[in-house]
Amino acid sequence: MIYFKLPFNEKLYTTDNDPVKSSVSFHSFDGFIQQNFNGNCIEVTPERFENIKLTNLSLSKDKSQFNAETKDEYLHKLNHVIEFIKQNNLPKLVLSRRKIFRDFKNINLNESFKNLCKSYPNAFRYIFINGENSWIGAFSEVLGKFNKTTHEFETMSLAGTLPVPESWSEKEIQEQKPVSSYIREVLEKYAGKVNMSETYDHISGSIKHLRTDFKVKIRPEDLESIIKELHPTPAVCGIPKDFCIESIQRFEKSPRELYAGYIKIETEETVQYFVNLRCARLYQNAVHLFVGGGITAQSDPEKEWRETELKSEAVLKNLVIS
Template sequence: MNSVTVALQQLQLALTDEFADEPGLKCLCVKLPLSDACDPLAWLSCQQVYPHFYWQQRNGDDEVAALGAVRQFSALADAQAFLNAYPQTSSLRIWGLNAFDPAQGCLFLSRLEWRRKGGDAFLWLHLYSETSLRDDARQAAAFLAQILPAKPLLPLHLQCLSERHQPDRDEWHKLIGKASDAIASGELEKVVLARTTDLHFSTPVSAAGFMAASRRVNFNCYHFLLAFDAHSAFLGSSPERLWRRIDSALRTEALAGTVANHVEDHHAWSLGQWLLKDDKNQRENMLVVEDICQRLQENAGLLDVLPPQVVRLRKVQHLRRCIWTELLKADDAVCLEQLQPTAAVAGLPREQAKAFINDFEPFEREWYAGSAGYLSRQQTEFCVALRSAKITNATVRLYAGAGIVEGSDAELEWQEIENKAAGLRTLLTKSAF
């Protein structure tokens, strides 16, 4: 990435200017030429300063590699309050994750950010200090001196030593039985239950290499990676938008209802047509639509629910209905509270479903089924953190879930989560469709 080297030199030169010996926030920006050899993920993976955050919007137009933190936030509301204190910086973005419990987050304002929008790319350097911008400029110069050149990402070559599911197949059947009883008694309308798969390898797993492998084959997905340090990361390739806000215009969606995909196009199309007509899947999707609309109505104008679509992914196909509206108040903290977790990842009623998950799932969800993305004053976008994995040295934990409603069959739901997990699992073990 020679263009980045030149841009870093320009930023270093800009840091020789005189900065005020007082608190403040300042953004420096240099435009970058784009080339086919310019992979921000490869560049990010070479850096020895953390955190790292990589993001690619599902249409491919928006891509970011954010490095280092000048401010960190444990909740989205705190990040929003920070942005509101600097109204002149409408394009400033704060990146990261919201946990399944949306009150918990890992969000940060990066020191350095490679950002591409369409065919234009820029390198941003952020200065921030509660005491002296002059002092922070010196720290920023030292930070830039540590930046290393990019190297190509190597393919994954891993040897899996063991694999363990939580819950296992028998426990899953018992869990679905408990959920079905709760639904039959009227306690729940729907609950989304998940499984983890822990894969242990003979050598540490490269989070960036894993992300690159997924990006190559999992199309129509958001790709995200937060590396907390050199040994731990959370990443995913998610098909589902939680919300996107541009000024006061909001777009969200209900992605619920699943069938397998197939390599042969006509066979895949036939499966998709079945999905559009299947009562159980349609019911599951409409429960999510109705819940989203109900939650948004107090802070939104007319809610426009678009006709259903079939979203074809690598291993599965989903039913999706987009929901568009205009917010009465453009408040991202309110959007997070209203939308996360949706009925597509928790269930209905929300609090009862969350309690059931907390009581009976044999693991903590942590970042899984939370959200990944960014917020800014001008626009915000978060995807649901699905088709995701937690990496700790040589162990990868995969997550997959299924929506349980009246009429759900435990064995069919097991096959559904097998198909969902395979989108990432096959990249770590044997290569497959």
């Protein structure tokens, strides 16, 4: 079962299990995992959701052998990654880690999801329970939005992370620029004119990112090709893409699974794609939080660690646990 809310929309949706149609699907970072939810998207009233009990017992137990990296281990790795970036003259490489939380007896899934929805009204928010593969998350990066009537396609470049009160440094500015350049180059293959906004602050809870918006008109038959070229974006991978994907597999301790993959939502009017960041895999006896950041030659390992800790709070602070 899945429950979700679209950005800036407080209506709650699920799917009606019609086997003929699949309106919601989750795609892993590496493309090898796809989690489909059959049926059309239908609205769920708040009253009905109050009567639905998402119990901890419906989750599987964590039998994985994954252990979270310590701060020292992560800082040591980051020093190697920064040297690797300098040696290969990379604009940026995105590195992620798992933060594993086990100090609880029970998670109130209904209340946790409602907290996440309140905290991030401008995000795609979801929870799905599927036994061994159950996740919760909220993030506002749009990989793509296609209007079936006008054939307009929208996407965004979102990179760089700081607490809201802090000022942007050259590191964050230079981290976001190649993401925008990459997206523009992809869109120019499919559209004669690319409309590109100024770069501005995108607020997400207590943190902010640098954001640039794009809009083009495309042929409907090109939609999936564009998504395949955009994913994974430099914001979750790095540049050049193929080399960075190989490097991620080399440096990261555990697989990303659905983290940094994308979510596809199709309705009668639109097809929307969201990047799956600020998310966690749920177990009866553990929560695996996935966090990461863009590493450049100018990165400070200590600051990068603090950034991932800050990102992990997006989900962790909203969990109702006992």
